Amino acid sequence: MKQSxxxxxxxxxxxxxxxxxxxxxxxxxxxxxxxxxxxxxxxxLTYAFVAIGLVMCWGKAGILSxxxxxxxxxxxYCMAMYxxxxxxxxxxxxxxxxxxxxxxxxxxxxxxxxxxWEPFNSFxxxxxxxxxxxxLLAFIIGFAMFTRRVGGVYFAIITQAIxxxxxxxxxxxxxxxxxxxxxxxxxxxxxxxxxxxxxxxALYFVTVAMLFVCLFTARLIQQRKLGRIxxxxxxxxxxxxxxxxxxxxxxxxVFCLAAAFxxxxxxxxxxxxxxxxxxxxxxxxxxxxxxxxALGGRLSILGAVYxxxxxxxxxxxxxxxxxxxxxxAMGALFIGVVLAFPNGLAGLYQTYVMPLEDRLFKRKKAEAxxxxxxxxxxxxxxxxxxxxPMIDHYSPEKS
Amino acid sequence: MFDGYTSSxxxxxxxxxxxxxLSLFSVxxxxxxxxxxxxxxxxxxxxxxxxxxxxxxxTTYLTSGLFxxxxxxxxxxxFFIAMILAFLVCAALGAFVEWAMVRxxxxxxxxxxxxxxxxxxxxxxxxxxxxxxxxxxxxxxxWMLGSIQVTDMVDLPINGLFVxxxxxxxxxxxxxxxxxxxxxxxxxxxxxxxxxxxxVGINSAGVDRATFALGCGIAGIAGAAFTMIGSxxxxxxQAYIVDTFLVVVFGGAQSLIGxxxxxxxxxxxxxxxxxxxxxxxxxxxxxxVVVGILMLRPEGLMALKIxx
Amino acid sequence: MSxxxxxNGDFLLAVEGLTVSFDGFKAVDxxxxxxxxxxxxxxxxxxxxxxxxxxxLICGKTKATSGSIKFAGKELTKLKEHQIVHAGVGRKFQxxxxxxxxxxxxxxxxxxxxxxxxxxxxxxxxxxxxxEEVEAVAKKIFLDDLLDxxxxxxxxxxxxxxxxxxxxxxxxxLIMLDEPVAGMSVAERQKxxxxxxxxxxxxxxxxxxxxxxxVGDIADRVTVMHQGKVLSxxxxxxxxxxxxxxxxxxxx
Numbered sequence: 025m026k027q028s029x030x031x032x033x034x035x036x037x038x039x040x041x042x043x044x045x046x047x048x049x050x051x052x053x054x055x056x057x058x059x060x061x062x063x064x065x066x067x068x069l070t071y072a073f074v075a076i077g078l079v080m081c082w083g084k085a086g087i088l089s090x091x092x093x094x095x096x097x098x099x100x101y102c103m104a105m106y107x108x109x110x111x112x113x114x115x116x117x118x119x120x121x122x123x124x125x126x127x128x129x130x131x132x133x134x135x136x137x138x139x140x141w142e143p144f145n146s147f148x149x150x151x152x153x154x155x156x157x158x159x160l161l162a163f164i165i166g167f168a169m170f171t172r173r174v175g176g177v178y179f180a181i182i183t184q185a186i187x188x189x190x191x192x193x194x195x196x197x198x199x200x201x202x203x204x205x206x207x208x209x210x211x212x213x214x215x216x217x218x219x220x221x222x223x224x225x226a227l228y229f230v231t232v233a234m235l236f237v238c239l240f241t242a243r244l245i246q247q248r249k250l251g252r253i254x255x256x257x258x259x260x261x262x263x264x265x266x267x268x269x270x271x272x273x274x275x276x277x278v279f280c281l282a283a284a285f286x287x288x289x290x291x292x293x294x295x296x297x298x299x300x301x302x303x304x305x306x307x308x309x310x311x312x313x314x315x316x317x318a319l320g321g322r323l324s325i326l327g328a329v330y331x332x333x334x335x336x337x338x339x340x341x342x343x344x345x346x347x348x349x350x351x352x353a354m355g356a357l358f359i360g361v362v363l364a365f366p367n368g369l370a371g372l373y374q375t376y377v378m379p380l381e382d383r384l385f386k387r388k389k390a391e392a393x394x395x396x397x398x399x400x401x402x403x404x405x406x407x408x409x410x411x412x413p414m415i416d417h418y419s420p421e422k423s
Numbered sequence: 424m425f426d427g428y429t430s431s432x433x434x435x436x437x438x439x440x441x442x443x444x445l446s447l448f449s450v451x452x453x454x455x456x457x458x459x460x461x462x463x464x465x466x467x468x469x470x471x472x473x474x475x476x477x478x479x480x481x482t483t484y485l486t487s488g489l490f491x492x493x494x495x496x497x498x499x500x501x502f503f504i505a506m507i508l509a510f511l512v513c514a515a516l517g518a519f520v521e522w523a524m525v526r527x528x529x530x531x532x533x534x535x536x537x538x539x540x541x542x543x544x545x546x547x548x549x550x551x552x553x554x555x556x557x558x559x560x561x562x563x564x565x566w567m568l569g570s571i572q573v574t575d576m577v578d579l580p581i582n583g584l585f586v587x588x589x590x591x592x593x594x595x596x597x598x599x600x601x602x603x604x605x606x607x608x609x610x611x612x613x614x615x616x617x618x619x620x621x622x623v624g625i626n627s628a629g630v631d632r633a634t635f636a637l638g639c640g641i642a643g644i645a646g647a648a649f650t651m652i653g654s655x656x657x658x659x660x661q662a663y664i665v666d667t668f669l670v671v672v673f674g675g676a677q678s679l680i681g682x683x684x685x686x687x688x689x690x691x692x693x694x695x696x697x698x699x700x701x702x703x704x705x706x707x708x709x710x711x712v713v714v715g716i717l718m719l720r721p722e723g724l725m726a727l728k729i730x731x
Numbered sequence: 732m733s734x735x736x737x738x739n740g741d742f743l744l745a746v747e748g749l750t751v752s753f754d755g756f757k758a759v760d761x762x763x764x765x766x767x768x769x770x771x772x773x774x775x776x777x778x779x780x781x782x783x784x785x786x787x788l789i790c791g792k793t794k795a796t797s798g799s800i801k802f803a804g805k806e807l808t809k810l811k812e813h814q815i816v817h818a819g820v821g822r823k824f825q826x827x828x829x830x831x832x833x834x835x836x837x838x839x840x841x842x843x844x845x846x847x848x849x850x851x852x853x854x855x856x857x858x859x860x861x862x863e864e865v866e867a868v869a870k871k872i873f874l875d876d877l878l879d880x881x882x883x884x885x886x887x888x889x890x891x892x893x894x895x896x897x898x899x900x901x902x903x904x905l906i907m908l909d910e911p912v913a914g915m916s917v918a919e920r921q922k923x924x925x926x927x928x929x930x931x932x933x934x935x936x937x938x939x940x941x942x943x944x945x946v947g948d949i950a951d952r953v954t955v956m957h958q959g960k961v962l963s964x965x966x967x968x969x970x971x972x973x974x975x976x977x978x979x980x981x982x983x
Contacts, residue, residue, distance in 0.1 A: 082533075088533045088536070090536075168718035169718060169721070172718065172719075172721050173721070174717075174718075174721040176532060176533065177462075177466075177468050177532050177533065177536060178672060178717075178721060180468075180533060180536060181468075181665075181668045181669070181672060182672075182714055182717060182718075184665055184668075185665050185668075185669055185710055185713075185714050186714065188665045188710065189707055189710045189711060189714070192703045192706050192707050192710075193703070193707050195703060196701060196703030196704055196707065245853065248852065248853050248854075248855065249840070249841070249846055249852045249853075249855040250849065250852035250853045250855075252833065252837060252841060253841065253852050255830075255832060255833075256830045256832075256833065256841060259830060259831065259832065260828050260829070260830055262792070262824065262828060263824070263828040263829065263830065263894075263897075264841075265812045265813060266790060266792075266812060266816060266821070266822050266824075267816065267841060267842045267897060267901065268813050268816035268817055268842075268844060268847050268901060269813055269847055269852075270811070270813045270847075270848075271813075273848070273849050274849055274852075277849045307661075307665065308661075311537075311540055314537060315537070318537065348548065348551070348552065351544045351545065351547060351548035351551075352544075352545055352548055354541070354544050355541040355542060355543070355544035355545035355548070356541065356545070357541065358537050358538060358540055358541025358542075358544065359524065359538045359541040359542065359545075360541075361537075362528065362531075362534045362535075362537050362538040362541070363524065363527060363528070363538060366531075366534065
C-alpha cells in the first residue's frame, strides 16, 4: 500500500487538527455567520498571526516580548499609508489647501508629502515594507540586546518601553502620522473597494490563507533541527552555546520571525477594519497579545489561533453587554492562566481530551487493521517526521 | 534650541525646569525604591506597582476628606496620618498578593510579570468602579500652599519641596533598613543564597512576604506624596510604570544609589527638554536615550562586576 | 621541561600570563601552562583556587583581563564561545547540562558538527551519516540501548556520560571536563575512567578533579593550582611529594 507522505500526514492526528481548524475557518464560520460577524472573525484572526509568532519566540525560545504591538502596528501602518495615498488623489482632496496629500497632513499645515511617505505609492514596496520594516526593527533591537546577552525580564521591559516610545512618537507627530486618530478613511486597494461585503468576505479568506502559510512556516521550523535548538536554548542556553551555536543569532532569528508574522497580521488588520491607529501598538495592546498566546497554550501554534479567537470574541461580547466587567475578566484571565494552567488550552486539551481520543483511536485502529508493531531500535529516523507540535515538546513547567 | 534666550533667562529656565524635574524625581524615587526592593532584591517584576501607588493616593484622598468633615482643626496635619495609612493599606494588600499569587511564581519571573499585569487591570477597574473615572484631587493644608521666592525669576513651590524631602527621607530610611539593619541582612542573605539562608534558620518565605509588603507600602507612600503635586485617576499609575522600570533597570537593579542617580538623571533630562521641545518629543528622546544606553550597558549604571 | 622548549606550536594549548580579576579580586593570576597533543592533564587544587575559572576562560565563558590562550596557533581570547567550539575545544560543565526534553539520540544529534548556523539548522537533514555517527558515539558512552529515552530519565552518571558524548560527536581536539566523576558510584567511576582513557587516543583532555585515586588512574601530568596561580606541576608522584603542595593541602 503506497501513500504519498502528504496524504499520510492529513490522516495523522496532527493533520486532523489542522483539518479541523481549516474546516472551522473555511466552511463552518463562513456558513454560520453573516458578513459583519465574519469580518469580525477575520479581525480576530489577524491577532492570531502575532500569537503564532509569540509561541515561537516566547513559548519555544523563552524570549518574552511585550512589544509585539510595535511590529503589528508597523505592518498595519505600512499598509495604511499605501491605502491613504491611494485615497488621497488630487481630485478627492481638491478642497484641501494642498490637494493630493492625506487630509490630516493638510489639517496640520503640511504642504508636501514627507519623503518617507513617497515609496508607499508603490504597492510592491508596501508589501515588502509590511514584512521588511518590522523585521528590520526587530533585527536592530535583537542584535543590540541578544549579542549583549540581555534577556528575560530586562528584554521584556525594554520591548515594552519601545512600544511606549513608538506610541508617543506617532501621537506626537500628528502631521506625519495622523496622530491619535491614526490613518482613517481608507477605501480602495488598487481600485478595489474594500468596504463592501464581497470585499470583506474575500479579505477574510485571504487572511485565512495567509494564516495557514504562517502556521506551516512555524510548523516547518519546529520540525527541523532549528526548532529543537530554539527549545534547547530556552532550557540550557550555555550547553547550546558550547555545542557550537551562536545563540544570539538564533534568538535574533526567532524574534524577527515573530515580528514578520506580526507585521503580516497588522497589514491584514488594516485592510479588514479600514483604519490604523496608535491604540493597537501601545503597551496595553501589546501585552494583551501575550494573553492570546498564553490562553491558547504558549507551546502550541494551533492553540495560539484558538486563543486569539476566543479572547477577542469574549472581549467583543463583554464590551457589547458589560464593558465595565471586561477588565476584571481580562485580569482574571492573566492571573488564572499563569497560576492555574500555564500551558493554556492546548495543555488542557492534551491532559483531558487526548486520552479520550487515544482510546477512541485505538479501538478503531484495532478494528481496522492489526496494529503494526513499531520496529524497535530504528524509530529514530522516523521520529522527526511524526513530530507533532500539539503534543511533542510539551513539558510541564520547568522547575 | 537655545536661540532667543539670554543667559540669565536660560539660568532661570534651567532652575525652574530643574525644580519641576525634582517633583518628577521625587515621584520616580518613591516609586522606584519600592520597585527596586521587589525587583532588585527578589527578581520579581510587579507590574501592578503603579496601582499600589494609586491605592496610596486614594487612601490619602479619603483621609483628607475625613479630616475635612470630622476633624477640621487637625486638617494641617492630616497628611502625616494619611501617609502612614497609605503605607499600611498598601503593605497589607501587598502581603496578601504575595501570599495568593507571587509566591507561587518565584521561579517564573516572566509569568509573575503577566500575573501582576492581570492584577493591575483588576485594580484599575476597581478604582474606576469605586471612585469613578474622573481624576480626584486633595485639598492641600494651608502651610503647603505658596512658594519660596529665591530670586525674582525663580519660585519654588512649598508642596514640591515637601514631597522632595519625603522622598529623600524614605530613601535614607530604606538604605538603613536594607544595609544597616539585621532585617536587611536577612533579606540580602535570602537573595544571595536561598538554601543557605534557610539552613542558618532564616524564614525565607517570611522574608519574601515582608519584602514584598515593604515595597508595596513604599509605593503607597509614593501615592500619598503624589496627591500633593497632582490629581489621581484610576490609570494614573500605569502612566508611570514603564518610566519607573527604566529608572530601576537603568540604575542597576541591585543598587539603591544607582536607582536614585538614574531617577535624578531621567527626570531632569525629561523636564529640561520639555521646555524646549514638545512634551511628547521630550519623553520620546529621554526614553530613547535610556533604552540606547541600556543596550550598550545592559547591567545598568551601578552594577557590580561579579564572578559568575 | 626546559624553558627553551616552551614555544607555541609545540603545544596544542599554550596559556600564558592569564589573569582575570573580578572587581579587584584576581581569581586567576598570571597563570601559564602548556598542553601537549594527546596529553591528559588534570588540574587539582583547593576550593576557590580558580580551576573552573580557567576552563571558563579557555572556552570563552569568561573574558580574560590580560594574557593569552593559544590553541593550535589560534588566539582564543578574542573569539566568541561558538567560534572557540568550532576551533576544536569542547567543554563539559560541572553539573550535567543535557537537554532534558530531548531524547539521547536528539541530544547527540544537536551536537553533531553540522548545521550550526540558523539556515544550516533549518536545512539540516538526519541522513545516514548522522545516524551512524550518533550510534557509534552512543556505544562509546554506554548509552546505545537508551537512544530513544528522554534525557530527563537518565541517571546522574548517565547524564554525565551523555554530556561527554555530546562533546565527542563535535570531534574537538581538546576536551575539557569539570569534575566528571563527581556524584558517581564506584562502578560508574571505573567506567568513566575507561571512557576517558579511550577518548585520549585521539583527543587531548584537560580535567578538573578532586578524587586523587581517579587522578592517579588517568593523569599524564598534574597541575596544582592555589589562589589563582600554579603551585606545582608534574607527574602525580612529583606533585604529591612537593612540599608546597603538602603545605597547602595539609599544612593548616
